Each structure stands twice: as C-alpha cells, then as structure tokens.
Amino acid sequence: MHNSPVAEAPPIREPRHAPVAHLVRGGLVEGVHHGSVVVLGADGEARLRIGDTEAAFYPRSALKPLQAVAMVRAGLPLDGELLALTAASHSGEERHLAGARRILERAGLTEDRLRNVPDLPFGPVVRDSWVRQGRQPSSLAQNCSGKHAAMLLTCTLNGWSLHDYLDPRHPLQQAIAEIVEDLTGQRVARVSVDGCGAPLFSVSLHGLARAAARIAGAAPGTPEARVADAMRGHPEMVSGAGRDVAALMRAVPGLLAKDGFEGVQVAALPDGRAVAVKIADGADRARVPVAAAALARAGVDPVALVPFAGEPVLGGGRPVGEVRPVRGLAPESLPTCV
Numbered sequence: 001m002h003n004s005p006v007a008e009a010p011p012i013r014e015p016r017h018a019p020v021a022h023l024v025r026g027g028l029v030e031g032v033h034h035g036s037v038v039v040l041g042a043d044g045e046a047r048l049r050i051g052d053t054e055a056a057f058y059p060r061s062a063l064k065p066l067q068a069v070a071m072v073r074a075g076l077p078l079d080g081e082l083l084a085l086t087a088a089s090h091s092g093e094e095r096h097l098a099g100a101r102r103i104l105e106r107a108g109l110t111e112d113r114l115r116n117v118p119d120l121p122f123g124p125v126v127r128d129s130w131v132r133q134g135r136q137p138s139s140l141a142q143n144c145s146g147k148h149a150a151m152l153l154t155c156t157l158n159g160w161s162l163h164d165y166l167d168p169r170h171p172l173q174q175a176i177a178e179i180v181e182d183l184t185g186q187r188v189a190r191v192s193v194d195g196c197g198a199p200l201f202s203v204s205l206h207g208l209a210r211a212a213a214r215i216a217g218a219a220p221g222t223p224e225a226r227v228a229d230a231m232r233g234h235p236e237m238v239s240g241a242g243r244d245v246a247a248l249m250r251a252v253p254g255l256l257a258k259d260g261f262e263g264v265q266v267a268a269l270p271d272g273r274a275v276a277v278k279i280a281d282g283a284d285r286a287r288v289p290v291a292a293a294a295l296a297r298a299g300v301d302p303v304a305l306v307p308f309a310g311e312p313v314l315g316g317g318r319p320v321g322e323v324r325p326v327r328g329l330a331p332e333s334l335p336t337c338v
Contacts, residue, residue, distance in 0.1 A: 009056065009187035010204035016052035020279070020329060021286040025313050025321035033286035035263065035279040037329060038209050039297050042272040046206065048297055050329060056189035056202040057278055060260030061089040063180070063201065063208075064147055065215055065227055070179035071154045072223035074172070078103065078150065083230035084237040085146030089259065091240025092121020092130075092141045099237065100140055103149035107156040114139035115166050116148045116196040123240045144196035146237075151198075168199045177201055183211035183224075195261065208266050209276035216256040216268035228256050244288050244308065251304045252295070265291040273298045285311065285323050293325035 015036065023031035036051030046053070068087040072078075078086060082099055090096035104111060119142040120135075121127045130141070139145060151165050151172060160171050167173065168191050176199070181187055184207030194200040203211075218224030231238050232254065235246035239259075248257045248267065257267040263279025265287050275294035279286045289310035296302045313321035324330070 005185065006181050007186045009189035010054055010202075010207065012056045012189055012202075015055045015057060015278075015280070017278075017280040018051040019326050020050055020277075020290050022324050022326060023285075023313060023321065024324050025315065027321075030313075030321070033279055033281060033283055033290075033323070035277065035286065035290065036205050037278075037290060037294050038206050038276050039294050040209050040213055040272070040274040041298075044210065044213065044272060048294070048329075049206075050326075051278075053205045053276075055204060057205060058192065058194075058200050058202050058262070059208050059266070060194060060200070060262055060264050061144070062258045062260035062264045062266045062276075064088070064144075065231065065256070065258055066180050066183055066211055067147060067176050067198075068150070068227045069183065069215060069223050070176040071150055071172075072226055073179060074154050074175050075157050076150055076154045077106075077157070078153075078230075079226060080230055081234040081237045082146075082150075083227060084234035086150040087227060087231055087258065088146045088238045089122065089143045090146060090237065091123025091243065092126045092143065093123065093240055096146065096237065096240070097140050100145040100149045103146065103153055107149075107153040109152055109156070109162075111138070111140045111145075113152055113162060114145060114148050116142050116144050116198070118142060123243075125242075126240075142196060144194075144198070147198070148196065166197050166199065173199045180211070183214050184208065185210055205276045205278055209268070209274040212256060212258075212266045212268035212276065213272045213274035216254075216274070217270050217272045231256055231258070248291075248308060251307065252300055255295075255300075259287065263287045267291060267295060269298070269300075289323050290325050290329065293330040297329065 017034040020035040021033040038053040039048035118137040122143040235249040239245040262282035265277040268274035292308035310323040312319035
C-alpha cells in the first residue's frame with residue numbers, strides 16, 4: 001500500500017455545485033448544467049476547482065478501478081482483458097459475457113452464483129438485439145458482471161464465503177474499503193448500495209481524482225499498475241464498441257479513464273495529472289465535453305479532444321447549437337463541435 005496519511009471523511013452536505021456547461025441554441029443559453037470539476041497537476045496539487053470538490057459523493061462505477069486494485073491486492077490472478085473487465089461497465093457484447101464466464105470458470109462457478117441485479121445489456125445496439133430475439137435479462141449481461149465474477153474468484157481464492165460477498169461486513173468488502181481509503185487519502189464518509197447491489201463507498205471528487213492519479217502513475221508490477229495497464233490495453237473491455245470511455249483512452253496515449261452513472265467521470269495520466277467531474281443532473285451530454293475541457297486544462301493536446309467536445313444541438317435536423325463548457329473551464333484552444 002501507499003501507507004499515506006488518511007484524512008477525515010469528507011463532509012456530508014448538499015453539494016455546492018456551480019455551472020459547468022451551457023446548452024446553447026441559436027446563440028442563446030437555453031439550459032445550464034451544474035456540477036463540480038477538479039484538475040490535478042503532476043505534483044498532485046489542484047490546478048482548477050469548480051463547484052464543490054470536497055463534499056462526500058458517490059463515484060458510482062468510477063470506483064471500479066479502485067475495487068479492482070483491492071481485489072488484485074487480495075490475490076486476484078487476472079491480467080489483460082479479464083482484469084480490464086473486472087473494472088468495466090461493459091456493454092454486454094459477447095466478448096464481455098464470454099470474459100465473465102471465463103472468470104467464473106476459474107473459480108469453478110457458474111453465473112447462478114452472481115448476486116448482481118439481472119438486466120439487459122447496457123449497450124443500446126446490443127440491448128435492441130436482445131429485445132428483438134426475445135432474450136431475457138440476466139446477471140451475466142448486466143454491466144457489472146465482470147466485477148462480480150472477479151469478486152467471487154477473489155473470495156474463492158481466499159476461502160471467504162460466497163453467498164454474502166456483497167455484505168459490507170464481508171472480508172472482501174472490508175478489504176475494498178481499506179484500499180479506497182488508502183488511494184483517496186480519506187476515510188469513507190458513508191456506505192450505500194450501488195445499482196448492481198455491491199457496496200458503494202462515498203468519498204470526495206478530489207479524493208477520486210487523487211486515487212486515479214495514483215493508479216495511473218503507479219510503479220510497474222504493482223497492483224495499481226496492473227489494473228491501469230489492463231484498462232489502457234483493453235479499453236473496449238472496460239466499456240464497449242463506440243463508447244466514449246474507450247474512444248478517450250485510445251485518443252490520448254497513456255490515459256486511464258472511467259465513467260460512472262449520474263454524470264461521473266475520472267481520468268488520469270501516468271505523470272500524475274488527473275481530472276474528476278460530477279454533473280449534478282447526471283447528464284452524459286454534459287459529462288463528456290466537461291471532462292474533455294478539464295483534460296485540456298490539464299495539458300492534454302486539444303486536437304486529440306476534438307471528438308469529445310460534445311454532440312451538436314439540432315434544430316430541424318441540422319446543428320444550431322452545442323453543449324459548451326462554461327468560460328473559465330474550457331481553454332480557448334479547445335474547438336467546439338459546431
């Protein structure tokens with residue numbers, strides 16, 4: 001572990017979010033997305049703060065890289081695409097389902113031991129195909145099945161019970177909570193339940209960015225580096241074909257990126273630069289351009305970020321506006337989508 005000092009838990013309060021993006025139509029601001037953004041420099045210091053970066057919040061699936069590190073520290077013997085799947089919010093493509101089955105097979109288990117909530121695939125194209133074929137929701141198709149399969153494998157290797165692996169008091173979840181606190185540098189403020197059924201640990205946005213920086217810049221061979229290498233080497237296993245997270249990691253060399261429900265995005269580079277974003281209303285249409293603007297502020301080449309500047313606002317089928325990061329966040333060098 002880093003054995004770095006662990007600060008007190010972040011305060012639990014209504015987040016003091018600020019405007020981070022405008023929806024502009026025909027030259028007028030039609031809508032405003034509030035949220036919070038933090039940009040860390042290579043020295044770990046905050047270079048930019050917008051909104052409330054210190055209040056407790058739930059990172060949702062952006063926490064998965066930390067959970068994966070905890071499992072590797074507990075003996076999870078995966079690397080490459082299967083370790084990437086451990087940290088994934090996958091689209092439910094056949095490669096994702098096959099990967100989750102392979103993890104379960106290594107534990108000598110079948111998918112009926114998964115305790116995540118059955119669901120249709122997350123990817124719209126895959127989900128539509130399932131509906132046309134009359135296929136039913138399943139735990140394997142649910143976007144967190146890789147993480148849950150890895151949790152079961154970790155428990156099997158350690159001789160821990162399987163039926164209650166999602167209980168916050170279980171040794172696995174206690175080990176994850178310890179690593180979350182170590183990597184974020186702060187105590188967990190509150191424990192809840194994520195959409196998939198796994199325990200969810202609340203930290204601050206600043207703490208999440210700090211953890212991502214530590215994972216992305218970890219020394220070779222460490223559990224953190226193994227997770228980062230797996231995710232960067234197999235970005236489509238972390239998300240899916242056509243997903244913005246995979247595209248972002250392919251566009252920016254060395255970038256580690258993970259999204260989460262309710263408008264969460266974290267990204268970090270090997271030199272320690274990192275950004276974390278929370279969109280208050282959970283809107284993906286703001287998450288992506290705000291994250292791109294934050295990365296540009298962190299020094300990422302704006303040209304590489306052009307595809308992530310946001311989808312155009314349409315009027316009569318043609319572009320008439322955009323979702324634009326607020327002045328003070330977006331560098332002048334970051335082109336807009338229209």
